[in-house]
Amino acid sequence: MQLQYAISQSISQALSSVFDLTVDATQLALQPTRKEFAGSYTFVTFPYTKSIGKGPDQIGEALGQYLKENSSIIKDYNVVKGFLNLEVEATEWLRLFRELMQDGNYGQAKTSGKNVMVEYSSPNTNKPLHLGHLRNNFLGYSVSEIMKANGHNVLKANLVNDRGIHICKSMLAYQKFGNGETPEGSGIKGDHLAGKYYVLFDKAYKEQIDELVAGGMDKEEAKKKAPLMLEAQDMLLKWEQGDEEVVSLWKQMNSWVYAGFDQTYRNIGVDFDKFYYESGTYTLGKGLVEEGLQKGVFFKKPDGSVWVDLTAEGLDEKLLLRADGTSVYITQDLGTAELKYNDFPYDQSLYVVADEQNYHFQVLKAVLKKLGKPYAEGIYHLSYGMVDLPSGKMKSREGTVVDADELVQEMIDTARQQTEELGKIEGFTPDEAQQLYHTLALGALKYFLLKVDPKKRMLFNPQESIDFRGNTGPFVQYTHARISAILRKAAEMGITVGAATFDNFEKLHEAEQDVITQLVSYPEVVKEAGKLYAPSVIANYAYELAKAYNRFYQEISIFNETDEQARNFRIALSAMVARFVRESMSLLGIEVPERM
RNA sequence: GGUCUCAUAGCUCAGCUGGAUAGAGCAACUGCCUUCUAAGCAGUAGGUCUUUGGUUCGAAUCCAAAUGGGAUCACCA
Numbered sequence: 292m293q294l295q296y297a298i299s300q301s302i303s304q305a306l307s308s309v310f311d312l313t314v315d316a317t318q319l320a321l322q323p324t325r326k327e328f329a330g331s332y333t334f335v336t337f338p339y340t341k342s343i344g345k346g347p348d349q350i351g352e353a354l355g356q357y358l359k360e361n362s363s364i365i366k367d368y369n370v371v372k373g374f375l376n377l378e379v380e381a382t383e384w385l386r387l388f389r390e391l392m393q394d395g396n397y398g399q400a401k402t403s404g405k406n407v408m409v410e411y412s413s414p415n416t417n418k419p420l421h422l423g424h425l426r427n428n429f430l431g432y433s434v435s436e437i438m439k440a441n442g443h444n445v446l447k448a449n450l451v452n453d454r455g456i457h458i459c460k461s462m463l464a465y466q467k468f469g470n471g472e473t474p475e476g477s478g479i480k481g482d483h484l485a486g487k488y489y490v491l492f493d494k495a496y497k498e499q500i501d502e503l504v505a506g507g508m509d510k511e512e513a514k515k516k517a518p519l520m521l522e523a524q525d526m527l528l529k530w531e532q533g534d535e536e537v538v539s540l541w542k543q544m545n546s547w548v549y550a551g552f553d554q555t556y557r558n559i560g561v562d563f564d565k566f567y568y569e570s571g572t573y574t575l576g577k578g579l580v581e582e583g584l585q586k587g588v589f590f591k592k593p594d595g596s597v598w599v600d601l602t603a604e605g606l607d608e609k610l611l612l613r614a615d616g617t618s619v620y621i622t623q624d625l626g627t628a629e630l631k632y633n634d635f636p637y638d639q640s641l642y643v644v645a646d647e648q649n650y651h652f653q654v655l656k657a658v659l660k661k662l663g664k665p666y667a668e669g670i671y672h673l674s675y676g677m678v679d680l681p682s683g684k685m686k687s688r689e690g691t692v693v694d695a696d697e698l699v700q701e702m703i704d705t706a707r708q709q710t711e712e713l714g715k716i717e718g719f720t721p722d723e724a725q726q727l728y729h730t731l732a733l734g735a736l737k738y739f740l741l742k743v744d745p746k747k748r749m750l751f752n753p754q755e756s757i758d759f760r761g762n763t764g765p766f767v768q769y770t771h772a773r774i775s776a777i778l779r780k781a782a783e784m785g786i787t788v789g790a791a792t793f794d795n796f797e798k799l800h801e802a803e804q805d806v807i808t809q810l811v812s813y814p815e816v817v818k819e820a821g822k823l824y825a826p827s828v829i830a831n832y833a834y835e836l837a838k839a840y841n842r843f844y845q846e847i848s849i850f851n852e853t854d855e856q857a858r859n860f861r862i863a864l865s866a867m868v869a870r871f872v873r874e875s876m877s878l879l880g881i882e883v884p885e886r887m
Numbered sequence: 888g889g890u891c892u893c894a895u896a897g898c899u900c901a902g903c904u905g906g907a908u909a910g911a912g913c914a915a916c917u918g919c920c921u922u923c924u925a926a927g928c929a930g931u932a933g934g935u936c937u938u939u940g941g942u943u944c945g946a947a948u949c950c951a952a953a954u955g956g957g958a959u960c961a962c963c964a
Contacts, residue, residue, distance in 0.1 A: 325907065335906055337944060347944090373944095374907055415964085455964065569964090596962070605890080613962050620964050649891065650959055676893090677957085684957095713926065731926090743900065748893075748957070754913095755899065759926050761912040762900085769926050777923055819903070831901065834911085845919090845928040865923095887926075 305357040310343045330376030347373025381799040384807045398813040400442035407443040409435045411643035415452045416548045417461045418486035420695035426740045431643040432561040433826035436878045441821035446635050449563040454570040459526040461485050464492035474547050481547030575626025580612045588661045604657045632666045639669040646674040676748030702732035705757045734881045738764030742830040770837035771883035774869040781862045793860035802843040809836045833875040840868045
């Protein structure tokens, strides 16, 4: 940030004139001063004791003295055990604050001219979305917003896994046990209906295995020989051959599932610019395999299968094409990478996919590099950790998954209950109340899933995640609602933010200065979040900002202030906090209410 | 077994490129609503940063090893 750089420059100057030591300002590291000491920024003098030949305290004292006398920004200083703490002039803080007030795009980076594709969600069409998908969806959406704020041109893509043996399983079960059930007829959401038959398949399949095992068959063999499995495989074959009956069933069931997904996506507030379907991409990539053979970077084994040797890259040999010429998972991903690049020439292509696929993406990138593809370098696996439950890992087959739709509904119910208990719905129409519950529910859920570093595995505790106090989404939302009340009151009094001046105000309270410090650090935070692909950085910022404001709110009165300038400043400060709370939360895909 | 990854308060998590006495929230305990929304604020208590070595003025942070979780090593996706 500018202020820090300005201070660094002054220090650089001080080092040069006091000690005749040349250090570039960019090499000087400042850190925020710890709460227990006076000051905003701290300069550590230890690294310079050798080259200067004096003790750390002596250096700090001399630098502090120089800065106080020569810099218009530095108000005062103190030296504690070699740490030079610098206090910044209130006028400087206010200057920065005015600057931010006037810049409607503060924190929004200039257009980079870069294209960034973000693939996320990518569901299977045989079952509804669960908690793990929610982390994926929220991450993907938020990272997209963060990339936009960093000036990039973003395309959100969803690669739907709409084919394969698992899809055939639910189709087959439906064919056998469905009795023509439809979402309309039974009132079951389409994706849940498909999921129901996927579970039914698994149940019936297991029974068949047990029977075969009871008849003396080996369990592994029974898994392969169970009639249902054979039928499913047969169905997949028919699908690939374009069998009319199978394809028509596939189309019908998928259309139900899409209607269900669409509803969920709208409900959780995520969207996509482009959809890819594996049924349309699964044959891609064979051309690239051929290309690799031509170039001699792939090789054929005697049985005719095609491989790539990645041992030099620290990986293994990897199959790229089966002996019968059919493709494997990696084959189509190679093809899809190229297809995506042709559709949208990207500088970066992010894949929001769980960390269990780390190896796969290493291979993908390495293979494309071997092929000399220009876009290989831009591929980035945004790998996130699994969501665990207190009971352990989620397993779809064992029914320990937390269903996304159900979870959202539970959150909404909790929001309603909490709001009613607190008696906060006075003056709300039923529609507005409903809207508020939804805003709070999703705020709580998204914040909970996004505040943790994406790379880390996390625990979802139903009890804690529905907490609306402390470091939570609703806490930040509450801060916004509070400020909204203040701004409404200001408007009633005829005070307009921007027009009501505070030119002569310069007695900054500590709590006010802390809020400004938070506000002006926003651009850096957006940059950092973009660099790390980490919404958690934004979430932490929103929390710190809200916390700083709430302290100010508690300690300092706005409307009882007799000094008009001070009052105007505080209203403006509140308005800016509301603005950056709203903006940072929107980078997380979270809305903020006017009242709650 | 090979490779990758994680380990911070009772619980869930922060801790930026090494910097001061390691921070939040929840849970526990104390205060604060005749004043702008108490979904808030202030405070108390709670830690051998898994262990052991190393690098250095200085290590939760960097390096190595050990221990314990997790992922992956499919002609599944």
